[in-house]
Amino acid sequence: MRGLALTAWNERVHAACGRFDTHYDHCQSLFIGDMHQTLVGTTAVAHIRSNASVIAKAARASGRDSSGRCFLVLQQQGSMVIELGDEALELHAGDLALLDFSGAVKMTPGGLFTHVSIPLPGELLKGLDRSRFGKLSTTGVCGQLLGMLVRQVAAGELAQWSCPQDGDGVQRALVALLASVLEYRANDHCPGWQLHEVQSIIRQRLGSARLSPASLAEELGISSRQLYRLFEASGDSVCRYILRERLLKAAQDLRDPVYAHRSITDIASYWGFADSAHFSKTFKAQTGLTPSHYRSRGH
CATH class of the missing domain: 1.10.10.60 (Homeodomain-like)
Structure with missing residues:
Protein backbone atom coordinates (compact mmCIF):
# COMPACT_ATOMS: atom_id res chain seq x y z
CA MET A 1 0.00 0.00 0.00
CA ARG A 2 1.50 3.27 -1.15
CA GLY A 3 1.32 6.79 0.26
CA LEU A 4 -0.78 6.09 3.35
CA ALA A 5 -2.10 9.17 5.12
CA LEU A 6 -0.53 9.57 8.54
CA THR A 7 -3.70 8.56 10.41
CA ALA A 8 -4.21 5.44 8.32
CA TRP A 9 -0.51 4.62 8.66
CA ASN A 10 -0.72 4.80 12.46
CA GLU A 11 -3.70 2.45 12.43
CA ARG A 12 -1.77 -0.09 10.36
CA VAL A 13 1.25 0.12 12.65
CA HIS A 14 -0.95 -0.29 15.75
CA ALA A 15 -2.44 -3.46 14.31
CA ALA A 16 0.90 -4.98 13.31
CA CYS A 17 3.39 -3.80 15.94
CA GLY A 18 1.54 -2.30 18.91
CA ARG A 19 0.80 1.24 20.08
CA PHE A 20 3.49 3.07 18.14
CA ASP A 21 2.61 6.61 17.07
CA THR A 22 4.31 8.31 14.15
CA HIS A 23 5.18 12.00 13.92
CA TYR A 24 6.16 13.81 10.75
CA ASP A 25 7.60 17.33 11.05
CA HIS A 26 7.13 18.46 7.44
CA CYS A 27 4.29 18.95 4.98
CA GLN A 28 1.82 16.08 5.43
CA SER A 29 1.57 15.58 1.68
CA LEU A 30 5.27 14.60 1.63
CA PHE A 31 4.84 11.85 4.21
CA ILE A 32 5.75 8.35 3.02
CA GLY A 33 4.24 5.44 4.90
CA ASP A 34 4.24 2.11 3.09
CA MET A 35 3.58 -1.08 5.00
CA HIS A 36 2.42 -4.56 4.15
CA GLN A 37 2.53 -7.93 5.85
CA THR A 38 3.45 -11.33 4.49
CA LEU A 39 2.71 -14.67 6.13
CA VAL A 40 5.47 -17.21 6.66
CA GLY A 41 3.64 -20.13 8.21
CA THR A 42 1.67 -18.41 10.97
CA THR A 43 4.19 -15.57 11.35
CA ALA A 44 3.05 -12.17 10.07
CA VAL A 45 6.17 -10.35 8.85
CA ALA A 46 5.91 -6.54 8.57
CA HIS A 47 7.64 -4.78 5.66
CA ILE A 48 7.95 -1.08 6.48
CA ARG A 49 9.10 1.93 4.44
CA SER A 50 8.76 5.49 5.74
CA ASN A 51 10.34 8.93 6.06
CA ALA A 52 8.79 9.52 9.50
CA SER A 53 10.50 11.97 11.84
CA VAL A 54 9.83 9.93 14.99
CA ILE A 55 8.08 6.64 15.73
CA ALA A 56 7.49 6.17 19.46
CA LYS A 57 5.61 4.22 22.10
CA ALA A 58 5.18 5.41 25.67
CA ALA A 59 5.75 3.06 28.60
CA ARG A 60 2.09 3.35 29.56
CA ALA A 61 1.17 1.89 26.17
CA SER A 62 3.03 -1.32 26.92
CA GLY A 63 0.00 -3.23 28.16
CA ARG A 64 -0.59 -4.60 24.68
CA ASP A 65 2.91 -6.07 24.79
CA SER A 66 2.65 -7.60 28.24
CA SER A 67 3.32 -11.04 26.76
CA GLY A 68 6.93 -9.97 26.25
CA ARG A 69 6.76 -10.07 22.46
CA CYS A 70 9.97 -8.94 20.81
CA PHE A 71 10.89 -8.18 17.22
CA LEU A 72 13.79 -9.31 15.06
CA VAL A 73 14.50 -6.36 12.79
CA LEU A 74 16.50 -6.18 9.56
CA GLN A 75 17.39 -2.62 8.57
CA GLN A 76 17.37 -2.84 4.79
CA GLN A 77 17.98 0.79 3.79
CA GLY A 78 18.62 4.04 5.62
CA SER A 79 19.51 4.41 9.28
CA MET A 80 17.81 5.13 12.58
CA VAL A 81 18.53 5.60 16.26
CA ILE A 82 16.43 3.45 18.58
CA GLU A 83 16.08 4.43 22.23
CA LEU A 84 14.92 1.68 24.59
CA GLY A 85 14.74 3.22 28.05
CA ASP A 86 18.26 4.39 28.90
CA GLU A 87 19.87 2.46 26.05
CA ALA A 88 20.30 3.77 22.50
CA LEU A 89 21.55 1.94 19.45
CA GLU A 90 22.04 2.99 15.85
CA LEU A 91 21.01 0.76 12.97
CA HIS A 92 22.50 1.08 9.49
CA ALA A 93 21.63 -0.72 6.27
CA GLY A 94 22.29 -4.43 6.72
CA ASP A 95 22.09 -4.46 10.52
CA LEU A 96 20.12 -7.06 12.43
CA ALA A 97 18.73 -6.35 15.90
CA LEU A 98 16.63 -8.20 18.45
CA LEU A 99 14.50 -5.61 20.22
CA ASP A 100 12.31 -5.81 23.31
CA PHE A 101 9.46 -3.35 22.76
CA SER A 102 7.65 -4.04 26.06
CA GLY A 103 8.66 -0.65 27.51
CA ALA A 104 9.07 2.88 26.16
CA VAL A 105 10.52 3.04 22.64
CA LYS A 106 11.62 5.96 20.47
CA MET A 107 12.85 5.48 16.90
CA THR A 108 14.38 8.43 15.05
CA PRO A 109 15.03 7.62 11.38
CA GLY A 110 17.71 9.49 9.45
CA GLY A 111 15.42 10.12 6.48
CA LEU A 112 13.76 7.50 4.31
CA PHE A 113 14.25 3.95 5.59
CA THR A 114 13.03 0.43 4.92
CA HIS A 115 13.12 -2.43 7.35
CA VAL A 116 11.53 -5.78 8.01
CA SER A 117 10.18 -6.71 11.44
CA ILE A 118 9.56 -10.33 12.53
CA PRO A 119 7.59 -10.82 15.78
CA LEU A 120 8.88 -13.37 18.28
CA PRO A 121 6.49 -14.38 21.08
CA GLY A 122 7.75 -14.12 24.65
CA GLU A 123 7.19 -17.81 25.40
CA LEU A 124 9.72 -18.77 22.71
CA LEU A 125 12.35 -16.42 24.18
CA LYS A 126 12.33 -17.85 27.70
CA GLY A 127 15.84 -18.73 28.79
CA LEU A 128 17.50 -16.10 26.58
CA ASP A 129 19.43 -13.32 28.31
CA ARG A 130 17.51 -10.14 27.50
CA SER A 131 20.41 -7.99 28.66
CA ARG A 132 22.18 -9.10 25.45
CA PHE A 133 19.34 -8.03 23.16
CA GLY A 134 20.15 -5.23 20.71
CA LYS A 135 22.29 -5.11 17.58
CA LEU A 136 23.39 -8.61 16.61
CA SER A 137 26.76 -9.84 15.41
CA THR A 138 26.67 -12.39 12.58
CA THR A 139 30.32 -13.40 12.55
CA GLY A 140 29.77 -17.06 13.51
CA VAL A 141 28.09 -19.91 11.65
CA CYS A 142 24.77 -19.42 13.46
CA GLY A 143 25.02 -15.68 12.77
CA GLN A 144 25.49 -16.29 9.06
CA LEU A 145 22.55 -18.71 9.01
CA LEU A 146 20.40 -16.23 10.93
CA GLY A 147 21.24 -13.39 8.54
CA MET A 148 20.62 -15.59 5.50
CA LEU A 149 17.23 -16.76 6.80
CA VAL A 150 16.04 -13.27 7.71
CA ARG A 151 17.09 -11.90 4.32
CA GLN A 152 15.28 -14.72 2.54
CA VAL A 153 12.15 -13.93 4.53
CA ALA A 154 12.54 -10.20 3.81
CA ALA A 155 12.96 -10.77 0.07
CA GLY A 156 9.98 -13.11 -0.17
CA GLU A 157 12.18 -15.93 -1.41
CA LEU A 158 10.45 -18.51 0.80
CA ALA A 159 6.87 -17.60 -0.09
CA GLN A 160 6.58 -20.27 -2.78
CA TRP A 161 7.43 -22.97 -0.23
CA SER A 162 5.07 -21.81 2.54
CA CYS A 163 2.46 -24.34 3.71
CA PRO A 164 0.09 -24.64 6.70
CA GLN A 165 2.31 -27.26 8.32
CA ASP A 166 5.06 -24.66 8.76
CA GLY A 167 3.13 -23.12 11.68
CA ASP A 168 5.54 -21.21 13.91
CA GLY A 169 8.51 -23.22 12.64
CA VAL A 170 10.31 -20.16 11.24
CA GLN A 171 10.03 -18.37 14.59
CA ARG A 172 11.39 -21.42 16.40
CA ALA A 173 14.27 -21.71 13.93
CA LEU A 174 15.15 -18.05 14.43
CA VAL A 175 15.07 -18.38 18.22
CA ALA A 176 17.28 -21.49 18.08
CA LEU A 177 19.89 -19.55 16.11
CA LEU A 178 19.55 -16.53 18.38
CA ALA A 179 20.49 -18.66 21.39
CA SER A 180 24.01 -18.93 19.94
CA VAL A 181 24.16 -15.49 18.31
CA LEU A 182 23.47 -13.72 21.61
CA GLU A 183 26.57 -15.41 23.02
CA TYR A 184 28.73 -13.60 20.45
CA ARG A 185 28.11 -10.34 22.27
CA ALA A 186 30.16 -11.57 25.21
CA ASN A 187 33.22 -11.60 22.94
CA ASP A 188 32.68 -8.14 21.46
CA HIS A 189 35.52 -6.71 23.54
CA CYS A 190 38.30 -8.84 22.09
CA PRO A 191 41.17 -6.63 20.83
CA GLY A 192 41.35 -5.95 17.11
CA TRP A 193 39.24 -7.16 14.22
CA GLN A 194 39.69 -10.38 12.30
Missing part, protein backbone atom coordinates in the same frame (compact mmCIF):
# COMPACT_ATOMS: atom_id res chain seq x y z
CA LEU A 195 39.40 -10.32 8.51
CA HIS A 196 36.41 -12.68 8.44
CA GLU A 197 34.56 -10.44 10.92
CA VAL A 198 35.08 -7.36 8.76
CA GLN A 199 34.09 -9.29 5.63
CA SER A 200 30.88 -10.37 7.37
CA ILE A 201 30.03 -6.75 8.21
CA ILE A 202 30.72 -5.71 4.60
CA ARG A 203 28.36 -8.39 3.31
CA GLN A 204 25.66 -7.00 5.58
CA ARG A 205 26.19 -3.49 4.17
CA LEU A 206 26.44 -4.33 0.44
CA GLY A 207 23.06 -2.80 -0.34
CA SER A 208 24.08 0.62 0.96
CA ALA A 209 25.43 3.00 -1.68
CA ARG A 210 27.24 4.79 1.17
CA LEU A 211 29.42 1.78 1.96
CA SER A 212 33.06 2.79 1.52
CA PRO A 213 36.41 2.08 3.22
CA ALA A 214 36.13 5.41 5.06
CA SER A 215 32.61 4.78 6.40
CA LEU A 216 33.51 1.20 7.30
CA ALA A 217 36.66 2.24 9.18
CA GLU A 218 34.66 4.86 11.09
CA GLU A 219 32.05 2.29 12.09
CA LEU A 220 34.73 -0.18 13.21
CA GLY A 221 36.57 2.48 15.18
CA ILE A 222 39.86 1.98 13.34
CA SER A 223 41.85 4.05 10.86
CA SER A 224 41.45 3.58 7.12
CA ARG A 225 45.09 2.50 6.99
CA GLN A 226 44.43 -0.29 9.52
CA LEU A 227 41.50 -1.44 7.43
CA TYR A 228 43.58 -1.51 4.23
CA ARG A 229 46.36 -3.45 5.98
CA LEU A 230 43.89 -6.05 7.21
CA PHE A 231 43.00 -6.94 3.60
CA GLU A 232 46.51 -6.46 2.21
CA ALA A 233 47.80 -9.14 4.58
CA SER A 234 45.70 -11.66 2.63
CA GLY A 235 46.71 -10.29 -0.78
CA ASP A 236 43.40 -8.54 -1.31
CA SER A 237 42.07 -4.99 -0.98
CA VAL A 238 38.95 -3.72 0.74
CA CYS A 239 37.74 -1.95 -2.42
CA ARG A 240 38.17 -5.08 -4.56
CA TYR A 241 36.41 -7.17 -1.95
CA ILE A 242 33.39 -4.83 -1.79
CA LEU A 243 33.10 -4.70 -5.60
CA ARG A 244 33.55 -8.45 -5.97
CA GLU A 245 30.85 -9.24 -3.42
CA ARG A 246 28.42 -6.76 -4.98
CA LEU A 247 28.96 -8.23 -8.43
CA LEU A 248 28.56 -11.75 -7.06
CA LYS A 249 25.22 -10.91 -5.41
CA ALA A 250 23.98 -9.07 -8.50
CA ALA A 251 24.97 -12.03 -10.69
CA GLN A 252 23.06 -14.41 -8.42
CA ASP A 253 19.93 -12.27 -8.71
CA LEU A 254 20.29 -12.02 -12.49
CA ARG A 255 20.37 -15.82 -12.71
CA ASP A 256 17.52 -16.39 -10.27
CA PRO A 257 14.09 -16.89 -11.94
CA VAL A 258 12.47 -15.51 -8.76
CA TYR A 259 13.83 -12.06 -9.72
CA ALA A 260 13.03 -12.28 -13.44
CA HIS A 261 10.48 -9.48 -12.99
CA ARG A 262 13.06 -7.06 -11.57
CA SER A 263 14.91 -4.75 -13.92
CA ILE A 264 18.69 -4.77 -14.17
CA THR A 265 18.72 -1.21 -12.83
CA ASP A 266 16.75 -2.28 -9.76
CA ILE A 267 19.09 -5.18 -9.08
CA ALA A 268 22.14 -2.95 -9.47
CA SER A 269 20.66 -0.35 -7.11
CA TYR A 270 19.72 -3.00 -4.54
CA TRP A 271 23.33 -4.12 -4.30
CA GLY A 272 24.74 -0.61 -3.87
CA PHE A 273 25.52 0.47 -7.44
CA ALA A 274 24.36 4.09 -7.71
CA ASP A 275 24.99 4.25 -11.47
CA SER A 276 23.51 1.52 -13.72
CA ALA A 277 25.90 2.42 -16.57
CA HIS A 278 28.89 1.95 -14.26
CA PHE A 279 27.40 -1.35 -13.09
CA SER A 280 27.02 -2.62 -16.66
CA LYS A 281 30.55 -1.61 -17.60
CA THR A 282 32.06 -3.17 -14.46
CA PHE A 283 29.97 -6.32 -14.80
CA LYS A 284 31.09 -6.85 -18.39
CA ALA A 285 34.72 -6.26 -17.44
CA GLN A 286 34.49 -9.00 -14.80
CA THR A 287 32.33 -11.58 -16.62
CA GLY A 288 32.86 -10.79 -20.29
CA LEU A 289 29.09 -10.41 -20.71
CA THR A 290 26.67 -7.54 -20.35
CA PRO A 291 24.14 -8.00 -17.50
CA SER A 292 21.29 -8.56 -20.00
CA HIS A 293 23.28 -11.18 -21.92
CA TYR A 294 24.34 -12.85 -18.68
CA ARG A 295 20.71 -12.94 -17.51
CA SER A 296 19.45 -14.49 -20.76
CA ARG A 297 22.16 -17.18 -20.68
CA GLY A 298 21.53 -17.88 -16.99
CA HIS A 299 17.86 -18.55 -17.55
Whole structure:
Protein backbone atom coordinates (compact mmCIF):
# COMPACT_ATOMS: atom_id res chain seq x y z
CA MET A 1 0.00 0.00 0.00
CA ARG A 2 1.50 3.27 -1.15
CA GLY A 3 1.32 6.79 0.26
CA LEU A 4 -0.78 6.09 3.35
CA ALA A 5 -2.10 9.17 5.12
CA LEU A 6 -0.53 9.57 8.54
CA THR A 7 -3.70 8.56 10.41
CA ALA A 8 -4.21 5.44 8.32
CA TRP A 9 -0.51 4.62 8.66
CA ASN A 10 -0.72 4.80 12.46
CA GLU A 11 -3.70 2.45 12.43
CA ARG A 12 -1.77 -0.09 10.36
CA VAL A 13 1.25 0.12 12.65
CA HIS A 14 -0.95 -0.29 15.75
CA ALA A 15 -2.44 -3.46 14.31
CA ALA A 16 0.90 -4.98 13.31
CA CYS A 17 3.39 -3.80 15.94
CA GLY A 18 1.54 -2.30 18.91
CA ARG A 19 0.80 1.24 20.08
CA PHE A 20 3.49 3.07 18.14
CA ASP A 21 2.61 6.61 17.07
CA THR A 22 4.31 8.31 14.15
CA HIS A 23 5.18 12.00 13.92
CA TYR A 24 6.16 13.81 10.75
CA ASP A 25 7.60 17.33 11.05
CA HIS A 26 7.13 18.46 7.44
CA CYS A 27 4.29 18.95 4.98
CA GLN A 28 1.82 16.08 5.43
CA SER A 29 1.57 15.58 1.68
CA LEU A 30 5.27 14.60 1.63
CA PHE A 31 4.84 11.85 4.21
CA ILE A 32 5.75 8.35 3.02
CA GLY A 33 4.24 5.44 4.90
CA ASP A 34 4.24 2.11 3.09
CA MET A 35 3.58 -1.08 5.00
CA HIS A 36 2.42 -4.56 4.15
CA GLN A 37 2.53 -7.93 5.85
CA THR A 38 3.45 -11.33 4.49
CA LEU A 39 2.71 -14.67 6.13
CA VAL A 40 5.47 -17.21 6.66
CA GLY A 41 3.64 -20.13 8.21
CA THR A 42 1.67 -18.41 10.97
CA THR A 43 4.19 -15.57 11.35
CA ALA A 44 3.05 -12.17 10.07
CA VAL A 45 6.17 -10.35 8.85
CA ALA A 46 5.91 -6.54 8.57
CA HIS A 47 7.64 -4.78 5.66
CA ILE A 48 7.95 -1.08 6.48
CA ARG A 49 9.10 1.93 4.44
CA SER A 50 8.76 5.49 5.74
CA ASN A 51 10.34 8.93 6.06
CA ALA A 52 8.79 9.52 9.50
CA SER A 53 10.50 11.97 11.84
CA VAL A 54 9.83 9.93 14.99
CA ILE A 55 8.08 6.64 15.73
CA ALA A 56 7.49 6.17 19.46
CA LYS A 57 5.61 4.22 22.10
CA ALA A 58 5.18 5.41 25.67
CA ALA A 59 5.75 3.06 28.60
CA ARG A 60 2.09 3.35 29.56
CA ALA A 61 1.17 1.89 26.17
CA SER A 62 3.03 -1.32 26.92
CA GLY A 63 0.00 -3.23 28.16
CA ARG A 64 -0.59 -4.60 24.68
CA ASP A 65 2.91 -6.07 24.79
CA SER A 66 2.65 -7.60 28.24
CA SER A 67 3.32 -11.04 26.76
CA GLY A 68 6.93 -9.97 26.25
CA ARG A 69 6.76 -10.07 22.46
CA CYS A 70 9.97 -8.94 20.81
CA PHE A 71 10.89 -8.18 17.22
CA LEU A 72 13.79 -9.31 15.06
CA VAL A 73 14.50 -6.36 12.79
CA LEU A 74 16.50 -6.18 9.56
CA GLN A 75 17.39 -2.62 8.57
CA GLN A 76 17.37 -2.84 4.79
CA GLN A 77 17.98 0.79 3.79
CA GLY A 78 18.62 4.04 5.62
CA SER A 79 19.51 4.41 9.28
CA MET A 80 17.81 5.13 12.58
CA VAL A 81 18.53 5.60 16.26
CA ILE A 82 16.43 3.45 18.58
CA GLU A 83 16.08 4.43 22.23
CA LEU A 84 14.92 1.68 24.59
CA GLY A 85 14.74 3.22 28.05
CA ASP A 86 18.26 4.39 28.90
CA GLU A 87 19.87 2.46 26.05
CA ALA A 88 20.30 3.77 22.50
CA LEU A 89 21.55 1.94 19.45
CA GLU A 90 22.04 2.99 15.85
CA LEU A 91 21.01 0.76 12.97
CA HIS A 92 22.50 1.08 9.49
CA ALA A 93 21.63 -0.72 6.27
CA GLY A 94 22.29 -4.43 6.72
CA ASP A 95 22.09 -4.46 10.52
CA LEU A 96 20.12 -7.06 12.43
CA ALA A 97 18.73 -6.35 15.90
CA LEU A 98 16.63 -8.20 18.45
CA LEU A 99 14.50 -5.61 20.22
CA ASP A 100 12.31 -5.81 23.31
CA PHE A 101 9.46 -3.35 22.76
CA SER A 102 7.65 -4.04 26.06
CA GLY A 103 8.66 -0.65 27.51
CA ALA A 104 9.07 2.88 26.16
CA VAL A 105 10.52 3.04 22.64
CA LYS A 106 11.62 5.96 20.47
CA MET A 107 12.85 5.48 16.90
CA THR A 108 14.38 8.43 15.05
CA PRO A 109 15.03 7.62 11.38
CA GLY A 110 17.71 9.49 9.45
CA GLY A 111 15.42 10.12 6.48
CA LEU A 112 13.76 7.50 4.31
CA PHE A 113 14.25 3.95 5.59
CA THR A 114 13.03 0.43 4.92
CA HIS A 115 13.12 -2.43 7.35
CA VAL A 116 11.53 -5.78 8.01
CA SER A 117 10.18 -6.71 11.44
CA ILE A 118 9.56 -10.33 12.53
CA PRO A 119 7.59 -10.82 15.78
CA LEU A 120 8.88 -13.37 18.28
CA PRO A 121 6.49 -14.38 21.08
CA GLY A 122 7.75 -14.12 24.65
CA GLU A 123 7.19 -17.81 25.40
CA LEU A 124 9.72 -18.77 22.71
CA LEU A 125 12.35 -16.42 24.18
CA LYS A 126 12.33 -17.85 27.70
CA GLY A 127 15.84 -18.73 28.79
CA LEU A 128 17.50 -16.10 26.58
CA ASP A 129 19.43 -13.32 28.31
CA ARG A 130 17.51 -10.14 27.50
CA SER A 131 20.41 -7.99 28.66
CA ARG A 132 22.18 -9.10 25.45
CA PHE A 133 19.34 -8.03 23.16
CA GLY A 134 20.15 -5.23 20.71
CA LYS A 135 22.29 -5.11 17.58
CA LEU A 136 23.39 -8.61 16.61
CA SER A 137 26.76 -9.84 15.41
CA THR A 138 26.67 -12.39 12.58
CA THR A 139 30.32 -13.40 12.55
CA GLY A 140 29.77 -17.06 13.51
CA VAL A 141 28.09 -19.91 11.65
CA CYS A 142 24.77 -19.42 13.46
CA GLY A 143 25.02 -15.68 12.77
CA GLN A 144 25.49 -16.29 9.06
CA LEU A 145 22.55 -18.71 9.01
CA LEU A 146 20.40 -16.23 10.93
CA GLY A 147 21.24 -13.39 8.54
CA MET A 148 20.62 -15.59 5.50
CA LEU A 149 17.23 -16.76 6.80
CA VAL A 150 16.04 -13.27 7.71
CA ARG A 151 17.09 -11.90 4.32
CA GLN A 152 15.28 -14.72 2.54
CA VAL A 153 12.15 -13.93 4.53
CA ALA A 154 12.54 -10.20 3.81
CA ALA A 155 12.96 -10.77 0.07
CA GLY A 156 9.98 -13.11 -0.17
CA GLU A 157 12.18 -15.93 -1.41
CA LEU A 158 10.45 -18.51 0.80
CA ALA A 159 6.87 -17.60 -0.09
CA GLN A 160 6.58 -20.27 -2.78
CA TRP A 161 7.43 -22.97 -0.23
CA SER A 162 5.07 -21.81 2.54
CA CYS A 163 2.46 -24.34 3.71
CA PRO A 164 0.09 -24.64 6.70
CA GLN A 165 2.31 -27.26 8.32
CA ASP A 166 5.06 -24.66 8.76
CA GLY A 167 3.13 -23.12 11.68
CA ASP A 168 5.54 -21.21 13.91
CA GLY A 169 8.51 -23.22 12.64
CA VAL A 170 10.31 -20.16 11.24
CA GLN A 171 10.03 -18.37 14.59
CA ARG A 172 11.39 -21.42 16.40
CA ALA A 173 14.27 -21.71 13.93
CA LEU A 174 15.15 -18.05 14.43
CA VAL A 175 15.07 -18.38 18.22
CA ALA A 176 17.28 -21.49 18.08
CA LEU A 177 19.89 -19.55 16.11
CA LEU A 178 19.55 -16.53 18.38
CA ALA A 179 20.49 -18.66 21.39
CA SER A 180 24.01 -18.93 19.94
CA VAL A 181 24.16 -15.49 18.31
CA LEU A 182 23.47 -13.72 21.61
CA GLU A 183 26.57 -15.41 23.02
CA TYR A 184 28.73 -13.60 20.45
CA ARG A 185 28.11 -10.34 22.27
CA ALA A 186 30.16 -11.57 25.21
CA ASN A 187 33.22 -11.60 22.94
CA ASP A 188 32.68 -8.14 21.46
CA HIS A 189 35.52 -6.71 23.54
CA CYS A 190 38.30 -8.84 22.09
CA PRO A 191 41.17 -6.63 20.83
CA GLY A 192 41.35 -5.95 17.11
CA TRP A 193 39.24 -7.16 14.22
CA GLN A 194 39.69 -10.38 12.30
CA LEU A 195 39.40 -10.32 8.51
CA HIS A 196 36.41 -12.68 8.44
CA GLU A 197 34.56 -10.44 10.92
CA VAL A 198 35.08 -7.36 8.76
CA GLN A 199 34.09 -9.29 5.63
CA SER A 200 30.88 -10.37 7.37
CA ILE A 201 30.03 -6.75 8.21
CA ILE A 202 30.72 -5.71 4.60
CA ARG A 203 28.36 -8.39 3.31
CA GLN A 204 25.66 -7.00 5.58
CA ARG A 205 26.19 -3.49 4.17
CA LEU A 206 26.44 -4.33 0.44
CA GLY A 207 23.06 -2.80 -0.34
CA SER A 208 24.08 0.62 0.96
CA ALA A 209 25.43 3.00 -1.68
CA ARG A 210 27.24 4.79 1.17
CA LEU A 211 29.42 1.78 1.96
CA SER A 212 33.06 2.79 1.52
CA PRO A 213 36.41 2.08 3.22
CA ALA A 214 36.13 5.41 5.06
CA SER A 215 32.61 4.78 6.40
CA LEU A 216 33.51 1.20 7.30
CA ALA A 217 36.66 2.24 9.18
CA GLU A 218 34.66 4.86 11.09
CA GLU A 219 32.05 2.29 12.09
CA LEU A 220 34.73 -0.18 13.21
CA GLY A 221 36.57 2.48 15.18
CA ILE A 222 39.86 1.98 13.34
CA SER A 223 41.85 4.05 10.86
CA SER A 224 41.45 3.58 7.12
CA ARG A 225 45.09 2.50 6.99
CA GLN A 226 44.43 -0.29 9.52
CA LEU A 227 41.50 -1.44 7.43
CA TYR A 228 43.58 -1.51 4.23
CA ARG A 229 46.36 -3.45 5.98
CA LEU A 230 43.89 -6.05 7.21
CA PHE A 231 43.00 -6.94 3.60
CA GLU A 232 46.51 -6.46 2.21
CA ALA A 233 47.80 -9.14 4.58
CA SER A 234 45.70 -11.66 2.63
CA GLY A 235 46.71 -10.29 -0.78
CA ASP A 236 43.40 -8.54 -1.31
CA SER A 237 42.07 -4.99 -0.98
CA VAL A 238 38.95 -3.72 0.74
CA CYS A 239 37.74 -1.95 -2.42
CA ARG A 240 38.17 -5.08 -4.56
CA TYR A 241 36.41 -7.17 -1.95
CA ILE A 242 33.39 -4.83 -1.79
CA LEU A 243 33.10 -4.70 -5.60
CA ARG A 244 33.55 -8.45 -5.97
CA GLU A 245 30.85 -9.24 -3.42
CA ARG A 246 28.42 -6.76 -4.98
CA LEU A 247 28.96 -8.23 -8.43
CA LEU A 248 28.56 -11.75 -7.06
CA LYS A 249 25.22 -10.91 -5.41
CA ALA A 250 23.98 -9.07 -8.50
CA ALA A 251 24.97 -12.03 -10.69
CA GLN A 252 23.06 -14.41 -8.42
CA ASP A 253 19.93 -12.27 -8.71
CA LEU A 254 20.29 -12.02 -12.49
CA ARG A 255 20.37 -15.82 -12.71
CA ASP A 256 17.52 -16.39 -10.27
CA PRO A 257 14.09 -16.89 -11.94
CA VAL A 258 12.47 -15.51 -8.76
CA TYR A 259 13.83 -12.06 -9.72
CA ALA A 260 13.03 -12.28 -13.44
CA HIS A 261 10.48 -9.48 -12.99
CA ARG A 262 13.06 -7.06 -11.57
CA SER A 263 14.91 -4.75 -13.92
CA ILE A 264 18.69 -4.77 -14.17
CA THR A 265 18.72 -1.21 -12.83
CA ASP A 266 16.75 -2.28 -9.76
CA ILE A 267 19.09 -5.18 -9.08
CA ALA A 268 22.14 -2.95 -9.47
CA SER A 269 20.66 -0.35 -7.11
CA TYR A 270 19.72 -3.00 -4.54
CA TRP A 271 23.33 -4.12 -4.30
CA GLY A 272 24.74 -0.61 -3.87
CA PHE A 273 25.52 0.47 -7.44
CA ALA A 274 24.36 4.09 -7.71
CA ASP A 275 24.99 4.25 -11.47
CA SER A 276 23.51 1.52 -13.72
CA ALA A 277 25.90 2.42 -16.57
CA HIS A 278 28.89 1.95 -14.26
CA PHE A 279 27.40 -1.35 -13.09
CA SER A 280 27.02 -2.62 -16.66
CA LYS A 281 30.55 -1.61 -17.60
CA THR A 282 32.06 -3.17 -14.46
CA PHE A 283 29.97 -6.32 -14.80
CA LYS A 284 31.09 -6.85 -18.39
CA ALA A 285 34.72 -6.26 -17.44
CA GLN A 286 34.49 -9.00 -14.80
CA THR A 287 32.33 -11.58 -16.62
CA GLY A 288 32.86 -10.79 -20.29
CA LEU A 289 29.09 -10.41 -20.71
CA THR A 290 26.67 -7.54 -20.35
CA PRO A 291 24.14 -8.00 -17.50
CA SER A 292 21.29 -8.56 -20.00
CA HIS A 293 23.28 -11.18 -21.92
CA TYR A 294 24.34 -12.85 -18.68
CA ARG A 295 20.71 -12.94 -17.51
CA SER A 296 19.45 -14.49 -20.76
CA ARG A 297 22.16 -17.18 -20.68
CA GLY A 298 21.53 -17.88 -16.99
CA HIS A 299 17.86 -18.55 -17.55
